[in-house]
Amino acid sequence: MSTLEQFRQQTRAWLEANCPDSQRQPIVKEEQIWGGRRRTFPSADAKLWFERMRDRGWTAPEWPSEYGGGGLNPEQAQILQEEMQALGCRPPLYEIGLWMFGPALLKFGTEAQKAEHIPKIVRGEIRWSQGYSEPAAGSDLAGLKTRAEDKGDHFLVNGTKIWTTQADKADWIFCLVRTDPNAPKQEGISFLLIDMETRGVSTSPIQLISGESEFCQTFFDDVVVPKENLVGEFNQGWTVAKELLKHERKLMSIMGAMAEREEEDLRHLAKRYIGVDEQGKIRDPILRDRVTRHLMQSGADALTNKRLYQLLEQGQAEPNLPLIMKYVSTTEVQRKDELLLAILGNRGLSWHDDEFSDGEKRTVQNWAYNKAHTIAGGTSEIQLNIIAKRVLQLPG
Amino acid sequence: MNMILNEEQRLLKETAHGFLQSHAPVAAMRKLRDDRDTLGYSAELWRQLVELGIASIVLPEEYGGLDFGFLGLGAVLEEMGRNLTASPLFSSVVLGASALELGGSEQQRQEIFPQLVEGKLSLALAIDEQQHHQPLATAVKLQIEGDALRITGSKVFVQDGHSADKLLVVTRSSGKPGDRQGISLVLVDRETAGIEVTRTHMMDGRNAAKITFNDVEITPEQLVGPINQGMDILQPVLDRGAICMAAEMLGGIQEVFDRTIEYLKEREQFDVKIGSFQALQHRAAIMYCKIEQCRSAVLDALAALDNHSTDVSLKASQAKALVNDCYILVSNEAVQMHGGMGITDELDIGLYLKRARVSVQIMGDSLYHRDRYASLLGY
Numbered sequence: 001m002s003t004l005e006q007f008r009q010q011t012r013a014w015l016e017a018n019c020p021d022s023q024r025q026p027i028v029k030e031e032q033i034w035g036g037r038r039r040t041f042p043s044a045d046a047k048l049w050f051e052r053m054r055d056r057g058w059t060a061p062e063w064p065s066e067y068g069g070g071g072l073n074p075e076q077a078q079i080l081q082e083e084m085q086a087l088g089c090r091p092p093l094y095e096i097g098l099w100m101f102g103p104a105l106l107k108f109g110t111e112a113q114k115a116e117h118i119p120k121i122v123r124g125e126i127r128w129s130q131g132y133s134e135p136a137a138g139s140d141l142a143g144l145k146t147r148a149e150d151k152g153d154h155f156l157v158n159g160t161k162i163w164t165t166q167a168d169k170a171d172w173i174f175c176l177v178r179t180d181p182n183a184p185k186q187e188g189i190s191f192l193l194i195d196m197e198t199r200g201v202s203t204s205p206i207q208l209i210s211g212e213s214e215f216c217q218t219f220f221d222d223v224v225v226p227k228e229n230l231v232g233e234f235n236q237g238w239t240v241a242k243e244l245l246k247h248e249r250k251l252m253s254i255m256g257a258m259a260e261r262e263e264e265d266l267r268h269l270a271k272r273y274i275g276v277d278e279q280g281k282i283r284d285p286i287l288r289d290r291v292t293r294h295l296m297q298s299g300a301d302a303l304t305n306k307r308l309y310q311l312l313e314q315g316q317a318e319p320n321l322p323l324i325m326k327y328v329s330t331t332e333v334q335r336k337d338e339l340l341l342a343i344l345g346n347r348g349l350s351w352h353d354d355e356f357s358d359g360e361k362r363t364v365q366n367w368a369y370n371k372a373h374t375i376a377g378g379t380s381e382i383q384l385n386i387i388a389k390r391v392l393q394l395p396g
Numbered sequence: 397m398n399m400i401l402n403e404e405q406r407l408l409k410e411t412a413h414g415f416l417q418s419h420a421p422v423a424a425m426r427k428l429r430d431d432r433d434t435l436g437y438s439a440e441l442w443r444q445l446v447e448l449g450i451a452s453i454v455l456p457e458e459y460g461g462l463d464f465g466f467l468g469l470g471a472v473l474e475e476m477g478r479n480l481t482a483s484p485l486f487s488s489v490v491l492g493a494s495a496l497e498l499g500g501s502e503q504q505r506q507e508i509f510p511q512l513v514e515g516k517l518s519l520a521l522a523i524d525e526q527q528h529h530q531p532l533a534t535a536v537k538l539q540i541e542g543d544a545l546r547i548t549g550s551k552v553f554v555q556d557g558h559s560a561d562k563l564l565v566v567t568r569s570s571g572k573p574g575d576r577q578g579i580s581l582v583l584v585d586r587e588t589a590g591i592e593v594t595r596t597h598m599m600d601g602r603n604a605a606k607i608t609f610n611d612v613e614i615t616p617e618q619l620v621g622p623i624n625q626g627m628d629i630l631q632p633v634l635d636r637g638a639i640c641m642a643a644e645m646l647g648g649i650q651e652v653f654d655r656t657i658e659y660l661k662e663r664e665q666f667d668v669k670i671g672s673f674q675a676l677q678h679r680a681a682i683m684y685c686k687i688e689q690c691r692s693a694v695l696d697a698l699a700a701l702d703n704h705s706t707d708v709s710l711k712a713s714q715a716k717a718l719v720n721d722c723y724i725l726v727s728n729e730a731v732q733m734h735g736g737m738g739i740t741d742e743l744d745i746g747l748y749l750k751r752a753r754v755s756v757q758i759m760g761d762s763l764y765h766r767d768r769y770a771s772l773l774g775y
């Protein structure tokens with residue numbers, strides 16, 4: 001037996017023995033476990049499952065074991081993921097630090113920074129927030145103005161960040177700040193880590209069209225930040241920012257792909273809400289065709305993801321394919337959401353009223369929430385700009 | 397399913413690429429069209445392709461084939477699509493040989509496969525009867541009285557039907573059009589008494605034929621597979637056809653897209669390259685995304701054939717429907733982005749535009765395939 005096959009069998013056995021039944025059910029948003037000083041667990045099982053995975057470093061399977069990670073190679077990590085999927089195991093931890101910040105810090109952080117921050121992310125002890133966008137700097141991120149002045153033994157930060165996801169629940173925030181106002185846009189930016197408990201940091205939640213308010217505006221008022229919290233070179237924060245964005249877009253395309261699959265089977269919903277003819281076909285042929293278009297399209301997205309993975313696995317570099325995934329999967333999610341609303345008719349118009357079933361309400365709320373997918377992490381238009389310039393090498 | 401070509405398959409693709417570029421560029425296709433060539437393809441080129449083993453790629457080894465698989469064949473078809481290469485590969489090997497491989501008698505295979513491998517014989521599949529591909533609608537009659545079988549009726553849009561030596565004819569031996577039961581497949585010489593073949597010049601410069609059967613008498617030995625059960629053989633044949641046609645189309649899409657991107661980098665208006673206009677950039681980027689999605693669907697479907705997957709039909713419909721729509725989009729955008737030049741015959745773009753429309757109809761348009769996909773999944 002190959003060592004990988006052995007690893008698969010051991011992993012499966014361990015998961016079967018250690019993942020409580022209740023943690024093998026599809027996850028609902030309310031039961032996701034987010035890290036942080038104020039973390040809570042929805043159940044004793046959830047806590048147990050989290051702790052068992054944490055202790056193996058499998059909350060961050062591919063991170064080095066010296067920082068508490070799982071130390072798995074990519075093939076092993078893939079196997080772990082496949083086995084978790086096969087058993088339906090819930091992800092043990094949700095964390096921006098895990099998905100985006102950690103990988104960038106591992107690449108650009110100093111030894112002391114990694115030793116300080118990485119284990120706490122793996123162990124779900126600190127929750128991170130992302131401070132990139134500003135009211136006047138969105139797609140044109142490099143136009144950001146939040147200032148960090150060098151005061152000798154510390155930085156003094158003033159300004160505001162917006163769309164900071166869950167900043168009111170976060171313990172720390174990583175920020176892009178302007179450290180040289182006179183340099184060309186991208187060259188005067190630094191990457192700073194700020195403890196949310198520092199004096200002068202405050203947040204104010206923003207209500208969204210989905211009724212949730214997971215965003216904040218975050219304000220920095222004469223905030224004193226120690227020098228050792230600078231990641232990467234002074235004025236070279238853009239390099240770190242770009243590395244992090246790569247992980248963010250990958251995450252967005254994975255989330256998109258998940259949302260594409262998540263729904264209660266579209267076909268059955270359509271049959272139920274639209275009705276069927278004597279042959280069992282969805283009664284409305286146009287709607288039936290739209291369902292098929294979606295299934296084919298999201299099928300092709302999933303296959304493209306798979307092809308990308310197979311290429312990487314065989315060591316064939318494919319720099320272009322990842323660049324399309326965010327655009328295609330997030331676009332298709334929204335097409336699916338619109339289709340679901342068309343299927344539900346007037347049953348898809350509320351998430352407040354008890355008259356509607358949980359499934360109906362969730363569908364509508366997702367429809368509103370998923371509008372964010374084509375905006376967050378670089379809008380669709382920005383993705384198309386990138387494809388045009390980097391892949392197709394079009395001028396200008 | 398593994399969607400990545402292995403070393404051998406990549407080599408085959410490169411060989412086909414190099415060979416076709418030098419021996420069968422688009423100019424060759426143009427000449428065939430302008431000369432109204434009687435055969436519709438270059439016999440010399442086909443001989444060379446046969447020598448390279450192209451005709452034997454998917455044929456079983458026991459009959460002299462290479463048994464190299466559909467991912468390999470798909471790679472060659474893609475290169476042919478790039479160059480708009482006309483050849484009997486699709487009609488004769490993908491459709492014809494598949495029918496015999498899946499349903500033919502030992503005797504039929506013994507007789508025909510070695511000749512196919514050597515390029516001495518060609519086949520065509522006569523299936524469509526109306527405006528649209530609709531296999532179950534088959535009405536051409538097969539009358540059976542003891543050992544005497546007779547075919548009556550007309551077929552249209554038979555790819556390479558005017559030049560093939562033998563025809564595989566989809567007939568109705570019982571039931572009524574629309575029924576799955578009652579379809580039978582027969583093999584006849586094109587020159588049999590009572591068969592009337594009229595060549596149709598298609599807008600892509602290739603050939604199809606209208607074939608009328610006037611009470612054509614055949615023997616029970618000419619049946620391919622059991623009587624009335626023809627759909628069981630035909631279904632996998634048509635799946636192979638749809639997938640391979642999609643592979644060819646993918647090549648055409650890629651080529652016409654590449655040429656358009658080149659033009660965007662070259663052509664200047666308002667003192668800048670037109671490729672710097674964001675309106676065009678975004679449309680180009682969207683096409684790129686769709687092409688890559690099609691590539692995944694096609695490779696996956698080819699791999700499914702090689703793996704004898706149970707869901708080949710679904711994958712075939714998915715690939716063909718996506719590729720159909722993509723080829724129409726990309727060829728239209730190619731014309732538009734070339735401006736006035738795009739609608740001249742001098743430029744090759746128009747040739748792709750036309751091939752797109754013809755190949756969309758071969759083995760079923762998108763409506764057909766989406767309907768089939770939905771029916772297969774029971775909704």
Ligand SMILES: Cc1cc2nc3c(=O)[nH]c(=O)nc-3n(C[C@H](O)[C@H](O)[C@H](O)COP(=O)(O)OP(=O)(O)OC[C@H]3O[C@@H](n4cnc5c(N)ncnc54)[C@H](O)[C@@H]3O)c2cc1C
Pocket residue numbers: 129130131132133134135137138139140161162163164165372373375376377378379380381382385
């Ligand atoms: C769910 C979600 C979570 C987020 N989380 C965070 C977070 O945690 N931290 C954080 O810092 N930010 C976060 N953001 C912010 C996000 O990064 C920005 O919203 C995004 O970059 C777009 O910026 P903007 O909102 O200012 O829109 P704008 O940049 O003002 O864009 C407005 C419109 O103009 C278009 N546009 C802009 N520039 C171009 C161009 N060059 N070419 C063509 N069209 C263009 C855009 O595509 C868009 O359609 C989040 C956003 C969402 C939706």
